[in-house]
Every structure is written in structure tokens, then in C-alpha cells.
Amino acid sequence: MDQDNRHSVSVAGVILDEHGRALLIQRRDNGHWEAPGGILERDEDILTALRREVLEETGLEVEPEALTGVYKNMPRGIVALVFRCRASGGSLRETDESQAFQWMSADEVTAAASEAFAVRVLDAMLYGTSPAIRHHDGTHLLQLQAK
Secondary structure, three states, X not given: OOHHHOOEEEEEEEEEOOOOOEEEEEEOOOOOEEOOEEEOOOOOOHHHHHHHHHHHHHOEEEEEEEEEEEEXXXXXXXXXXXXXXXXXXXXXXXXXXEEEEEEEOHHHHHHHOOHHHHHHHHHHHOOOOOOEEXXXXXXXXXXXXXX
């Protein structure tokens, strides 16, 4: 298979509190506000990766409740699976990967995160009956034409 045609798969967990706010972390590497998550390792299943990434970035253990969206970064070939989660243990803390965290309302998420990452959290907060499927360029959503 041509290296240029390969995709990477990532996971993210949108953890909601009892007030319906979502937990976002501020990444140490770029300062962006995002839901905790990261790239799957080759030998791990999706839910194990989700739990590992959230724990590594927040100190929280989570249980996924629903797949709320599938997102593709078109230039980088990254497919992200986003899950709404509930915290089931651990304690919230800064980590090697996160320098801050905050529970945010939908309006706060929109103000703090780039469009491509805010929509993932908003889709999880407003999840209906099926996951959203969206494409972006790393920052902004793209409207792709059906072929």
C-alpha cells in the first residue's frame, strides 16, 4: 500500500458533568483547547485506546456512553472517533500532555476551541440518534460535494 494513502485513527472522549458541561483540556504542545484523546496504537482496540488517552491526559477513568461523531482531517488523513463519556473514577489533574482543564458550556466551547474541534464537543453535547460525520482542514469544517 502506498504510504501516502494511509490513514491514522484517533479517539477523543467528551466527558460531561452533572450540569451538562464538557471537560476540555489545554494541550501543552500547542495551547489549544480540545477534548482529551489521541492516536490509537496499532495493537489496541478502540475503547481501550479511548480510556488510555483520557486517563493519560486528565487523570480520569471513563466509560463511553455513545459514539457521537466521526471526523476526518482531509489534509492529514486522520480519522477521529469521538465518544460521549462519563467519569467513573480517578481524579482530574494536569499531566505531561495537558497544562490546564476547564468544564465548559456550549458557548464557552465555541469561544475557546477552533471550529474543527469545537464541533466534536458540541456534537457530543447535543447527541441525537446517530453519530455526526464531518470533514475539516484541521481548523475549519469543509462542505464536501457528493460525487
